[in-house]
Amino acid sequence: MKNKNIFSVKLCCLLCMVLIGLLCVSFQQNDNFKKSSLNLKFQNTRSNNLTLLKDGIFWNDYAETFVPKGMQQVDSIKFIKKISHQRVVKVINANRSVCGLGGNAIVKLNDGSTMCVRHQRTVANTKICAESFAFYLSRLLGMDNVPEVVISNISSPLWKGTDFINLGWREHDLVAMIRWLHHTSHKVFMPSVIRDAVISGKPVNSDVIYNTNTLKSNTSISELIQWGTMIIFDNLIKHCDRLKKYRIGVGNRLLNRVAHNTLMSSNGKIWLIDNESAFFHNDPQSYYTSLNRKMLRTLCIFEKFLVTNLIKLSKHPSAFHHVWKYAITFEPSLVTFEKNINFNLSAISFNNRLDETIEWINRCKLSSTLK
Template sequence: MDMRAVSVNSLALLLLCSLACVLHLFGGLERRLERRERELGPSSAKTFRALLAVPAVARSNNLSAGITTTTTTTNGSTGVQRDPLPLEDGVFWSRSLEARLPAGFSEDRARLWSQRARAQRVVSLEPGCGRTSNQLATFSDGSKACVRYGINAEQVQGETLAYYLAKLLGISNVPPLVLAQPSSAEQQWAHVRQRVDGLQWSGRAVVSMTEWIANLSGVVTPSPLRPDSSGLRPTMDLGNRTEAELLELVQWSDLVVFDYLTANFDRLVSNLFSLQWDSRVMERNTSNLLKTPQGVLVFIDNEAGLVHGYRVLDMWERYHSSVLRSVCIFRRRTAQRVAALHRYRDARARLFDLYRDSEPLAAEQGFLSDEHARILQDRIDRVYRHILHCKGKYSQL
């Protein structure tokens, strides 16, 4: 009886000693882990605790990850909210992203400004819109407009038709535009008659007037559209972009399509050309492109497009094609408008009708020649095929 009691007591003591050793080892391991965490810092993802705290979506390697924003709750705590993915159907910017685009020049705004610009008296003309032959006009209500007198008629014609093509495509980044004849007997220009005569504009010259926008800043070409990049494609990592950067890229995709259709060489294409002797040109502001404080890209000075751009197309086409090939993400509405113009092959008729119905001086200024109308339709067809190519390549992503 005494021997059995001794055996039981010995076994119990042995178990207690074993348990104490295990607890001692575990405690030492935990203390070492805590010291290691302090050395690495609270943001480190090297410990098991840190790894387990990372949400599964953040650990994924999704090339089109959504936009991450930090939100603050009513009790003052912060949290991470992930917006929907910025792409849909492989190659289109998402509807939720486009819904957050800053408002451009809407149809209503353009109509109201055009009415005022044709009715208000011009009270002053001064330099301030590029070439010395151009002028900054001030109207009687205090608003302003850039008055552009082309070196030849095709520049004003190109700027005007580019504006109406943008409207046809649903691109709202081009400021409202009207035509005017300052040398006519209209009372609108009577107050600045002497100034107009001093500018030596040709008799009955037609000029363009575009809305002058205050507080604009320059825009640098984004990295995906630079020659050393793989381009604006669905395979790029959009998850690291801020919402402001994504919204700007949406507008750049429209700009690339617009400049290709008009063959405008005096913006991104001229920068590519200048790389031959200026390796840092892409790090500076892009020609004829500005931005409002709200983030709207403003496509200005489009006189190199369409008429003049088509006339010198052979000189610039390889640069135009290179820029278009670098983009495989589009606004859905722009792609739909291009598809309709391709399907019905009526770009000339639609553009002419819009131009004639909107601009009283359309007949005075003229329209595209048969050859230039053919080039426009051909470039629409090329953009359409390029979008199809991108859809075929990336629609499964």
């Protein structure tokens, strides 16, 4: 009987050892399966990121489908022509959050439209000119994220019967009427990959897109694409206001702030508004000029249509004069500003920034081909 008990104990021990061995093998296989699944998931993420690009430096057609579309050019011009003939029926003081301070206003037109109105008290009126010029440049470049602008003389019959004296406006003043954007917010933040590029000094290129795990949604891809176009545009027009909250070098925490003079529609489209602080302030060494230049060097991935149009524009003897002629075709009132702005100096400055932008794009292209 004693021998049988000893045999039973040994048998139980042996069975336990076999069971433990089987469990270990099972856990090991499960762990390997998990690791394999994680690796496959990571590879799929990288593969998906790769399908966003073409030719090393361009977003492909698939990626650009995530960017919400604005008004087409033909509809944009029709809108401007229609607004140019609408009578102003009501003038309302603007405020800090709606259309801005400084003598600006909100107007209601007889067709029911609402417009923001930009006014400038100085004789030069460079801000009014800049608003209109920026819009026409954006359209010439194929962009659709700058709202339409109409220059209007407040002494014209279209303003008859309106009260604008309390705004500090004077007869025969020119104002810029800017399309009202519905269902928007001021919550436009710098994408994390651009923040990383600012901090590291290394641009967002195909390697970054290939390896990042931050482009997990259509929205994140859309915002990165739109920021890239905004950065090029702001450097080109010498905008000194949009990125002013990003005091680069003061502290990285400031890079988490909301971008100034931008709006986001409920569908995720980023609008570049208040382009008054552009073009005609002639300080090439200013902090904001340096900031725009530094921001330009944070990105080496571009929208193909934009690069194509930039290169086409650069082929003209003077790109600035070509844009100016294009703009006055639709907005003849711009001619009145020529005597009040430093026209030739502004032209030279613009042409230099265009050359600088294309030079950076070519550097990105060369870097991509050497990989």
